[in-house]
Amino acid sequence: MVTKISIITVCYNSASTIRDTLRSVADQTHPHIEHIIVDGGSSDETVSLVQQYRRHSGPLVSEPDRGIYDAMNKGLALASGDVVGFLNSDDAYADTNVLSRVAEVFAMQTVDACYGDLVYVAANNPNRVVRYWRSRPYQPGLCSRGWMPAHPTFYVRRQAYQRYGGFDDSLRIAADFEICLRLLEVQRLRVTYLPGVLVRMRTGGVSNASLRNVVRSNREVAQALRKHGFPAGLPLILGKLASKLAQLRWSLMAPRV
Template sequence: MKELKISIITASYNSQRTIGDAIASLKRQDWSAVEHIVIDGLSTDATVAIARDALTTRDILVSEKDQGIFDALNKGLSRASGDIVGFLNSDDLLADDRVLSRVASCFEDPDVGAVYGDLQYVSADNLSKVIRYWRSGPFSHHKVKRGWMPPHPTFYMRRELYQLLGGFDDSYRIAGDYEALLRYLCYEDMRVAYLPQVLVKMRLGGASNGTLKAILNKTREDFRAMQKNGINPFVALPYKNLSKLPQFF
């Protein structure tokens, strides 16, 4: 069986403080068939120079103006050539050196269309300090309809399914990843596997978890995403928000 190629897409903008760590966590992986696609939004700091120095000739670096993060991720999807596609935020880290090999082993089953795992929110200044622990738990369509969702940074899917189901709706400013996951996980013909291990460490302070205003904006977009995908938001949205409480304990 041929070694599955994994494309990892990173969107960046003025990420000079963190992008080097993100790329390094990918370069340390023990899975060799990896393509890293960095889509930069025309950064004005040293982001592009740091990325250029860290990437290899088989990777892709594009720096140009975009219409937001989901437009950037769609550009990455259009350039991906791997069998499997995943995402690594410019301020996140893969949790250890064997993340991609464990993900790839799940896809050795040809019936598996997508894989996800667990995520730790860590302090921006101390990556060993865990603030929240997102234990995803097993997948079911019933849970999705009640507001459950795995963390998007841990989600990997076959590229052929992105071609079938589409990329990100860039009319969303914050919840485009949530809307996309709803669309993918509601697809009845896809088998989804849960890898019960931490795959990603996420620094706190991102676009959807930084301020009260951002949280309110995300809630409005979540409501719209649920309606778009046939999920009752009056049932799913309260459950979705309350389900986050155990992550703090």
């Protein structure tokens, strides 16, 4: 049986970047893709570009929401695929075979989730790599120490979301960390690391957009850890900083992709 993959793209006034995202999904060689678009009620040309460039069927919602994680939960509720992944409206797949590789992993019934590597690219030049996010095979305890896989590379069986829930939208910046913590560390999903770059992500993400957001992100990570009974304090923050420095070091040695 061929794995059906639901890709959820959340967007708002994304006309300047979403064309590349849509083409990236359209060019995938995997034959069974559902591309769900959840738009926050854009006032620019986002919706018309979606209608023009989206090549795979799937629901299109355009209405106000309570933030990105509320929108992601709307997408989860609409998904019908065996596996669910998220691709932001300013990101693109690294090549045309990414979803085929993901589907091969999920052909093994012993796998509940997978993730891979990601490169950050310049916002005004998506061909220029500025940082390399190299992941690693998951070991128990990684998430509880503040580590997480790159969320745009994270794929999970839809049944797991149905069983364990979607995003905690009371968190405004770090709900992606919380859901990785919940699924990998608390529920112990069987997860596989898929080496290689899966996504090209433009710089300028919300969590790192300002010092205020960095502080808030760390607070929310600590909140998520405490929610699930894990300690949160200075060692966590230092560990996260060390992880960021490791990512920066990789950028200097990153392969061309």
